Amino acid sequence: MENINTNQANISSVLPMMALSDIPESKPDAKEIVALVKESGKVTGYKLSDGHILNKEEGVEAAKQGDIKGVGVATRNGSEYLKSLPDGREDNNLSSLPSVTGLHES
Known part of the structure; x- marks a missing residue:
């Protein structure tokens, strides 16, 4: 029975990674996403830790x-978007970040 629980734990950690089409290697000076830019409840961009705001396509690139x-990069309905890399924490998931409106740079 213990083996089944171990397999379930392994699957639950692997499945989110399988949803990603690309897991880029970060540069040492890479920024973090600190907020999601939303318009009418839909994510349209990302605010970075240096204050820059990128639209969704710029963020993916x-x-x-x-x-x-x-x-990592995921694809839905032919459109690429960013998704948090699973690390067992909920507080740093993109869906847990605050939202800002508009794509005006800070």
């Missing part, structure tokens, strides 16, 4: 270049 840490 920056992550692919290693400029944003702690995220």
Whole structure:
């Protein structure tokens, strides 16, 4: 029975990673996402730890270049977006971050 519980724990940690189409390696000076930019409840961009705001496409490209840490790239309905890398913590998931409106740079 213990083996089944171990397998379930392994599957629950692997499945979120399988949803990612790309897991870029972060550069040493990579920024973190500190807030989600939302318009009408929909994520349209990301606010970074240095204050810059990127639209969704720019955020995906920056992550692919290693400029944003702690995220992977996922695809839904043909559109790429960023998703937190699973690390067993809920407080640093993108869905747990505060929201800001508009894409005006700080």
